[in-house]
Amino acid sequence: MPKAKQHWLIKQEPSTFSWDDFVADGKAQWDGVRNYQARNNLRAMKPGDLALFYHSVTGKEVVGIARVVKEAYPDPTAVEGDWSCVDFQPVKALKTPVPLAAIKAEKRLANLLLVRHSRLSVMPVSAAEFATILELGGTKV
DNA sequence: GCCAACGTTGGC
């Protein structure tokens, strides 16, 4: 039996790497993570897992869905330390982006780490939370 | 642009 898919949320400033850049490239090496908690989350990802793509700072909204295509491997951009990255490819954009304000207003998302721990850049999301955000975004996988 | 929250660093 295959294990149930895990769900994640990955954050990026669109001025650095936006959803549009991601779609244009067709894939992304998610490198440069320098936070242990975020790194450990990257390492827990399996190919096929789905991740919400969130624009921080400017935008502040979930804009799309990405799929893990390669599990964690050593981050080639790390000059020192023990860091990892994974590869994603875009699945689809949300029909309607889900802004942070809407997430905060939704009771079912009160425990979302994005709200409770706003500085974490890679975080797990429960299947229910994932489904709720897709519902708010008017989108099905 | 400011500030709060958090992680990391370094002195003791």
Add this chain to the structure above:
DNA sequence: GCCAACGTTGGC
């Protein structure tokens, strides 16, 4: 091992 200082992130 504690804690103050500092840097970074991200919401407002």
